[in-house]
Amino acid sequence: xxxxxxxxxxxxxxxxxxxxxxxxxxxxxxxxxxxxxxxxxxxxxxxxxxxxxxxxxxxxxxxxxxxxxxxxxxxxxxxxxxxxxxxxxxxxxxxxxxxxx
Amino acid sequence: xxxxxxxxxxxxxxxxxxxxxxxxxxxxxxxxxxxxxxxxxxxxxxxxxxxxxxxxxxxxxxxxxxxxxxxxxxxxxxxxxxxxxxxxxxxxxxxxxxxxxxxxxxxxxxxxxxxxxxxxxxxxxxxxxxxxxxxxxxxxxxxxxxxxxxxxxxxxxxxxxxxxxxxxxxxxxxxxxxxxxxxxxxxxxxxxxxxxxxxxxxxxxxxxxxxxxxxxxxxxxxxxxxxxxxxxxxxx
Ligand SMILES: NC(=O)c1ccc[n+]([C@@H]2O[C@H](COP(=O)([O-])OP(=O)(O)OC[C@H]3O[C@@H](n4cnc5c(N)ncnc54)[C@H](OP(=O)(O)O)[C@@H]3O)[C@@H](O)[C@H]2O)c1
Numbered sequence: 001x002x003x004x005x006x007x008x009x010x011x012x013x014x015x016x017x018x019x020x021x022x023x024x025x026x027x028x029x030x031x032x033x034x035x036x037x038x039x040x041x042x043x044x045x046x047x048x049x050x051x052x053x054x055x056x057x058x059x060x061x062x063x064x065x066x067x068x069x070x071x072x073x074x075x076x077x078x079x080x081x082x083x084x085x086x087x088x089x090x091x092x093x094x095x096x097x098x099x100x101x
Numbered sequence: 102x103x104x105x106x107x108x109x110x111x112x113x114x115x116x117x118x119x120x121x122x123x124x125x126x127x128x129x130x131x132x133x134x135x136x137x138x139x140x141x142x143x144x145x146x147x148x149x150x151x152x153x154x155x156x157x158x159x160x161x162x163x164x165x166x167x168x169x170x171x172x173x174x175x176x177x178x179x180x181x182x183x184x185x186x187x188x189x190x191x192x193x194x195x196x197x198x199x200x201x202x203x204x205x206x207x208x209x210x211x212x213x214x215x216x217x218x219x220x221x222x223x224x225x226x227x228x229x230x231x232x233x234x235x236x237x238x239x240x241x242x243x244x245x246x247x248x249x250x251x252x253x254x255x256x257x258x259x260x261x262x263x264x265x266x267x268x269x270x271x272x273x274x275x276x277x278x279x280x281x282x283x284x285x286x287x288x289x290x291x292x293x294x295x296x297x298x299x300x301x302x303x304x305x306x307x308x309x310x311x312x313x314x315x316x317x318x319x320x321x322x323x324x325x326x327x328x329x330x331x332x333x334x335x336x337x
Binding site: 046050057066 | 164167170219
């Protein structure tokens with residue numbers, strides 16, 4: 001089980017790390033509604049790949065859980081579960097819950 | 102070398118055959134070696150750790166990579182050596198056998214690459230060597246599905262090189278000539294002789310040949326060698 005606040009925190013920290021890695025400055029305000037995928041996204045598609053991997057690795061380090069966030073279900077959803085920081089955090093919580101059951 | 106400087110190498114299919122030889126070869130060179138197979142491993146070296154993992158099992162591969170990362174914090178090298186072969190005329194090949202070969206040889210290789218690369222990319226360094234075989238380019242009758250699975254490995258690796266290059270990860274394929282392991286013990290001697298006679302260097306391959314090519318691919322100086330395939334014995 002991962003609390004929503006923890007998941008949110010991990011996604012935000014990972015996003016900061018990805019910006020540092022790709023060497024572009026992070027936008028001034030990042031939060032729940034920051035868009036990650038599609039029009040107005042703050043990252044390009046490769047940045048999103050990097051972000052997903054970063055979140056997986058951090059979840060492993062901080063919570064000891066191994067999740068594959070880009071699973072079959074996630075990749076076949078009509079609306080990307082990575083589209084905003086908030087939605088991404090929800091997806092982390094749901095995937096962890098599913099893995100534990 | 103201090104423990105934190107010692108590189109970590111994962112070789113799949115290390116219970117026996119070429120994989121086992123490579124595990125021992127890199128232990129001698131000072132690596133931490135992580136190995137896996139479906140059966141139990143019996144390499145007794147304290148720097149060796151065996152995982153009871155089927156490479157085609159997505160969850161198990163993920164767990165293995167997580168465990169390595171927890172203990173070592175890094176993966177420097179992956180040798181995707183695990184594979185199965187079922188040598189059969191295509192007219193006598195059941196779908197189940199074909200699917201299993203594709204699952205282990207192609208999907209298994211992909212899964213290990215995927216999860217290990219996620220760890221490698223954070224350190225911006227990695228070396229991946231995927232095992233193919235000369236029977237793909239020489240189009241050996243009797244091994245159609247096995248050869249097809251190994252052709253897929255080559256194409257996969259060439260594209261992987263482009264997908265992972267930006268993170269300092271190189272990806273290459275290595276194709277051996279016949280080597281006397283359990284894998285080819287069931288192949289009639291005259292068939293093996295015919296293959297060897299068709300080579301530029303007319304002898305069987307050896308595990309030492311495999312180690313030699315892997316040494317080259319995984320050398321830190323080989324950072325500009327990627328997407329390549331090297332075959333033994335003159336095959337191109
Ligand atoms: N021998 C040759 O002539 C030759 C020539 C060209 C290329 N190659 C390639 O070289 C590699 C090694 O071949 P080899 O001759 O050493 O074969 P081998 O003697 O049959 O050994 C295969 C190894 O892979 C493991 N393995 C098989 N399926 C696995 C799975 N699903 N998950 C994890 N481990 C698995 C086996 O252990 P378990 O049974 O315990 O799982 C064993 O340790 C293969 O990729 C092969 O295609 C071999």
